[in-house]
Amino acid sequence: MGKPESQVHECKQHWVKQMRLKFCVRPDDEITKELINADGTLNQKYFHPPEGWQPGKPKCPWTDNERALLVQGIEKYGIGHFREIQEEFLPDWVTYLIFRPPFALVL
Numbered sequence: 001m002g003k004p005e006s007q008v009h010e011c012k013q014h015w016v017k018q019m020r021l022k023f024c025v026r027p028d029d030e031i032t033k034e035l036i037n038a039d040g041t042l043n044q045k046y047f048h049p050p051e052g053w054q055p056g057k058p059k060c061p062w063t064d065n066e067r068a069l070l071v072q073g074i075e076k077y078g079i080g081h082f083r084e085i086q087e088e089f090l091p092d093w094v095t096y097l098i099f100r101p102p103f104a105l106v107l
Helices: 006-021 031-036 064-077 082-089 096-106
Strands: none
Touching: 006 082
16 A cells, blocks of 8 residues: 555655755855755745735746747746846846746746
């Protein structure tokens, strides 16, 4: 007989947390330390819009092609590696900081 479903779920969650800690946090990049809590769970506050933020018309609308390139970059480099994604996949974008709001909406 296999493991009970709850035990399988716990094992999967443990694995996910370990992968986040291994691949999402880079010691040389301070901003990545804000993505994941010490136990491997997502830092929900990081992904929420700033207090007082109101949705509106995007300053730089994303095309379908740009969204696809962003997803490719995330697949290759992981969440939080916006500089690398911008340099390789979206070099025409002025700064990697513009990725954060659309990134949250893409996922």
